Amino acid sequence: MNGNRLVRYSLRTIVLVYLGLLIVWPVSLVAKNAFSEGIGTFIDALTEETTAYAFQLTLIVAVWAVVINTVFGILISILLVRYTFPGRRALSAFIDLPLSVSPVVVGLALLLAYGGTNGWFGPALEDSGIQVIYATPGIIMATAFVSLPLVIREIVPVLTEIGTEQEQAARSLGANAWQTFRRITIPAIRWALVYGVVLSLARSLGEFGAVKIVSGNIVGQTQTATLVVEEKYQNFEQTAAYASSFVLAAAAVLALIVVTLLRPGHEESASTAGVTAATTSVPTQKDPA
Amino acid sequence: MSIEIAGVSRRFGDFVALEDINLSVPTGQLTALLGPSGGGKSTLLRIIAGLENADSGTVEIEGTDATRLPARKRNVGFVFQHYAAFKHMTVARNVAFGLEIRKQSKKQVEERVREMLRLVHLEQFADRYPAQLSGGQRQRMALARALAIEPSVLLLDEPFGALDAKVRKELRDWLRRLHDDVHVTTVFVTHDQEEALEVADQIVVINQGRIEQIGTPDELYDQPASDFVLSFLGPVTTLGGRLVRPHDIEVTTAPVPDAVPGTVTRWTRIGYEVRLEVTPVAGGEPILVQLTRTEALHRGLGEGIGVWLRESSPVNGSAAPAAVLA
Amino acid sequence: MTSPTLTQVRRRGPRRRARAATALTPAAGVGLGIALIWFSILVLLPLSAVVITTTEGGWATFWETIRQPQTWAAIKLTVGEAVLVTLTNVVFGTMIAWVLVRDRFWGKRVLEVIIDIPFALPTIVAGLVLLALYGPNSPIGVDVANTRIAVYLALLFVTTPFVVRTVQPVLLELDPETEQAAQSLGASRFTTFRRILIPALAPAITAGAALSFARAISEYGSLVLLSGNLPMRTEVTSVRILTYIENGNMAAAASVASLLLLVALFAIVALDVISRRVARR
Numbered sequence: 102m103n104g105n106r107l108v109r110y111s112l113r114t115i116v117l118v119y120l121g122l123l124i125v126w127p128v129s130l131v132a133k134n135a136f137s138e139g140i141g142t143f144i145d146a147l148t149e150e151t152t153a154y155a156f157q158l159t160l161i162v163a164v165w166a167v168v169i170n171t172v173f174g175i176l177i178s179i180l181l182v183r184y185t186f187p188g189r190r191a192l193s194a195f196i197d198l199p200l201s202v203s204p205v206v207v208g209l210a211l212l213l214a215y216g217g218t219n220g221w222f223g224p225a226l227e228d229s230g231i232q233v234i235y236a237t238p239g240i241i242m243a244t245a246f247v248s249l250p251l252v253i254r255e256i257v258p259v260l261t262e263i264g265t266e267q268e269q270a271a272r273s274l275g276a277n278a279w280q281t282f283r284r285i286t287i288p289a290i291r292w293a294l295v296y297g298v299v300l301s302l303a304r305s306l307g308e309f310g311a312v313k314i315v316s317g318n319i320v321g322q323t324q325t326a327t328l329v330v331e332e333k334y335q336n337f338e339q340t341a342a343y344a345s346s347f348v349l350a351a352a353a354v355l356a357l358i359v360v361t362l363l364r365p366g367h368e369e370s371a372s373t374a375g376v377t378a379a380t381t382s383v384p385t386q387k388d389p390a
Numbered sequence: 391m392s393i394e395i396a397g398v399s400r401r402f403g404d405f406v407a408l409e410d411i412n413l414s415v416p417t418g419q420l421t422a423l424l425g426p427s428g429g430g431k432s433t434l435l436r437i438i439a440g441l442e443n444a445d446s447g448t449v450e451i452e453g454t455d456a457t458r459l460p461a462r463k464r465n466v467g468f469v470f471q472h473y474a475a476f477k478h479m480t481v482a483r484n485v486a487f488g489l490e491i492r493k494q495s496k497k498q499v500e501e502r503v504r505e506m507l508r509l510v511h512l513e514q515f516a517d518r519y520p521a522q523l524s525g526g527q528r529q530r531m532a533l534a535r536a537l538a539i540e541p542s543v544l545l546l547d548e549p550f551g552a553l554d555a556k557v558r559k560e561l562r563d564w565l566r567r568l569h570d571d572v573h574v575t576t577v578f579v580t581h582d583q584e585e586a587l588e589v590a591d592q593i594v595v596i597n598q599g600r601i602e603q604i605g606t607p608d609e610l611y612d613q614p615a616s617d618f619v620l621s622f623l624g625p626v627t628t629l630g631g632r633l634v635r636p637h638d639i640e641v642t643t644a645p646v647p648d649a650v651p652g653t654v655t656r657w658t659r660i661g662y663e664v665r666l667e668v669t670p671v672a673g674g675e676p677i678l679v680q681l682t683r684t685e686a687l688h689r690g691l692g693e694g695i696g697v698w699l700r701e702s703s704p705v706n707g708s709a710a711p712a713a714v715l716a
Numbered sequence: 717m718t719s720p721t722l723t724q725v726r727r728r729g730p731r732r733r734a735r736a737a738t739a740l741t742p743a744a745g746v747g748l749g750i751a752l753i754w755f756s757i758l759v760l761l762p763l764s765a766v767v768i769t770t771t772e773g774g775w776a777t778f779w780e781t782i783r784q785p786q787t788w789a790a791i792k793l794t795v796g797e798a799v800l801v802t803l804t805n806v807v808f809g810t811m812i813a814w815v816l817v818r819d820r821f822w823g824k825r826v827l828e829v830i831i832d833i834p835f836a837l838p839t840i841v842a843g844l845v846l847l848a849l850y851g852p853n854s855p856i857g858v859d860v861a862n863t864r865i866a867v868y869l870a871l872l873f874v875t876t877p878f879v880v881r882t883v884q885p886v887l888l889e890l891d892p893e894t895e896q897a898a899q900s901l902g903a904s905r906f907t908t909f910r911r912i913l914i915p916a917l918a919p920a921i922t923a924g925a926a927l928s929f930a931r932a933i934s935e936y937g938s939l940v941l942l943s944g945n946l947p948m949r950t951e952v953t954s955v956r957i958l959t960y961i962e963n964g965n966m967a968a969a970a971s972v973a974s975l976l977l978l979v980a981l982f983a984i985v986a987l988d989v990i991s992r993r994v995a996r997r
Binding site: 109112115116119120122123125126127128130131173176179180184186192195196197198201203207209210212213219222242249303304306307309310313331334335342343349350353354357358361 | 738739740741743744747748750751752754755758759760761762763765766769808811812814815818819821825827828829830831832833834836837838839840841844845846848849850855869872873876905927930931933934935936937940941953954955957958961966969970973976977980981983984985987988
């Protein structure tokens with residue numbers, strides 16, 4: 102229908118222009134600005150001592166945070182889906198809390214709890230030789246905090262969907278709890294797990310606000326890659342700021358592409374939803390209201 | 391004539407869904423569009439409803455040219471295979487929808503909804519949501535919703551396709567009775583020949599975008615216009631290079647002229663019916679033969695016995711074989 | 717029972733399987749204990765430290781901090797911009813979701829990736845990215861840096877995926893035949909949109925809006941470079957908290973943080989209520 106086509110084309114155009122101006126164009130400028138003074142300057146900016154250190158620290162922190170979140174995420178997901186216990190619903194709601202809490206509040210919270218001088222547990226921990234705030238453990242905690250729900254949110258729906266039948270079958274065939282977990286549960290959730298891990302990793306590499314507060318932003322010690330971007334920009338080293346940004350942005354986009362390739366296309370899920378039966382009616386699916 | 395379709399064609403890219411379709415649907419009758427999946431019958435129904443546009447050709451409904459009319463102005467009732475229930479509305483609101491669009495008074499709407507729900511036996515479910523109904527109930531609701539607007543034609547797209555066998559049978563009988571009461575011109579799409587033979591007044595066989603044959607169930611069964619219609623409407627077997635129905639084969643234990651000699655290689659009894667597989671002496675695929683138990687015993691048939699087969703002339707005007715085979 | 721459609725199976729599945737969940741075994745109990753301890757160390761204790769620090773200061777300190785002119789201006793700005801951004805997202809997010817589900821064109825899969833970029837991009841980079849197009853060196857000559865428009869842009873950028881990603885799956889499950897059914901019953905395109913599409917999508921849009929609002933309220937990283945953090949003009953709540961922290965005024969920082977926490981909590985409860993109401997239907 103002509104009316105339909107008109108609506109469809111105008112909506113498509115509006116959406117493409119909107120996303121182009123808001124996301125595509127600005128993001129593509131990062132690449133342009135990063136290489137504006139040539140590839141040499143770009144590499145120099147990244148290999149500069151404090152920047153290189155910051156990226157190294159970021160990577161260590163991200164790996165730790167992802168490992169912690171993965172182990173914890175699998176554990177919590179199985180508990181939430183497979184078991185009933187008092188407070189399950191509350192726990193399931195609270196798990197999502199870190200996604201809605203401001204990174205600045207996260208930083209403040211960790212500072213108040215583990216701050217070296219006047220935090221709740223900080224002084225006691227420092228007496229036993231553990232420094233949390235203004236040190237790597239604090240940065241890892243802040244990063245783990247903000248990316249905590251990502252693995253869980255991916256695994257829970259899949260665990261719910263596959264049900265317990267396969268696990269029960271494995272048990273009836275003589276597998277113990279660990280064997281069942283390793284040979285049945287993990288393979289069943291592996292793509293969701295990979296997806297969650299990639300998302301966590303992307304989030305962990307890029308955390309800024311919470312890390313800024315708990316790290317103290319000490320150059321060459323607790324300064325992470327995102328903090329480098331801020332500092333360089335404010336010191337009018339724009340190209341250096343864009344160079345680091347480019348690496349971070351590339352990592353993020355790469356993560357997204359990996360995830361998109363892993364996740365089955367939406368078209369497939371549409372056809373499995375049993376929307377239409379005959380092949381002839383497939384083209385009508387795109388008809389708008 | 392209630393619906394007149396002239397020269398309708400439709401392509402999806404390279405795929406020809408319909409090619410030069412000409413069809414008249416008689417007023418007040420129940421017409422089935424029968425054919426294999428992907429044959430174009432659903433597309434034709436959607437073109438009648440205005441949910442799809444023909445590339446060429448015209449559609450006339452009740453004497454008005456509807457070719458360029460959008461779906462909402464055609465006053466047709468359409469029932470979808472997967473019900474297309476409005477999930478956020480109760481059963482009563484679903485049925486009321488079309489009437490509210492037509493700005494009928496509250497009282498009128500209420501009365502009509504109650505009447506419709508009584509018709510489809512869903513009175514006690516008026517305040518339920520579609521998710522709380524079974525598939526069969528949902529499809530009855532969809533039917534009530536389509537009938538509520540007093541459509542000039544009622545179109546059903548594989549209406550029972552998503553239901554299980556038992557419910558499908560019940561709804562089929564019920565649709566036939568409903569049609570005898572309401573008498574609205576009805577066209578329904580199906581790929582199930584039994585459903586078409588049992589319910590329809592007129593059957594249109596569609597295959598690969600073309601009409602193969604139009605006729606009453608008896609005409610189609612007894613005088614198929616092509617091998618396709620013959621084989622689509624019931625079981626067939628090859629006898630002497632020709633397609634015939636297994637129950638239209640005469641079996642004798644003594645030679646007769648023009649008969650194919652063979653040996654009974656398999657004997658299966660299903661209730662009152664006996665199915666034989668006869669391997670021709672000349673070799674080739676076994677020939678399927680159906681006959682009643684009495685007849686088989688009377689002729690002294692059994693595995694290993696030599697027989698002669700020839701086509702018996704079908705009993706004209708009798709629908710009995712259809713019922714037996716169905 | 718008759719055979720339900722696949723969508724139903726999917727919806728009913730989890731509920732039926734929920735009964736398959738068992739009471740805690742001893743091993744699972746230990747697991748739960750460990751999980752809860754870690755969750756408390758990481759999340760619950762620190763967040764309660766914020767709340768308790770606030771209550772220690774008392775209601776008067778809390779109120780005084782909130783009503784301090786610069787802070788109050790920041791709160792007003794943040795809430796106002798968050799509302800604007802959320803409204804924009806409701807309109808454009810629904811549109812984007814519709815295009816992603818119902819439209820077909822070359823490169824749609826690329827669009828799927830683009831939608832998620834704001835989720836994955838580090839917030840500080842997001843700010844820098846916007847600065848590149850809408851800052852002093854803008855190639856199109858539009859410089860909104862250090863203005864309220866910059867705040868709006870930054871918040872819009874980081875919240876774009878929320879409504880899209882909540883509406884998309886619902887729209888995908890929504891049978892186009894319901895819209896066709898409405899049309900065959902005589903409904904115009906607008907009526908179909910208003911009475912069929914919008915009610916079906918409303919819970920998802922609301923959920924996306926809640927997420928988008930919560931995120932906008934708490935945003936920090938993308939604003940640092942872009943908004944200039946001008947007191948009384950472009951300074952948002954998160955920046956106020958940071959200033960209080962840097963000045964060592966933990967009680968005031970905790971007060972404003974508690975306010976943000978409250979909003980986050982409210983958003984979560986609202987979401988839970990909405991999703992439960994939808995599941996019931």
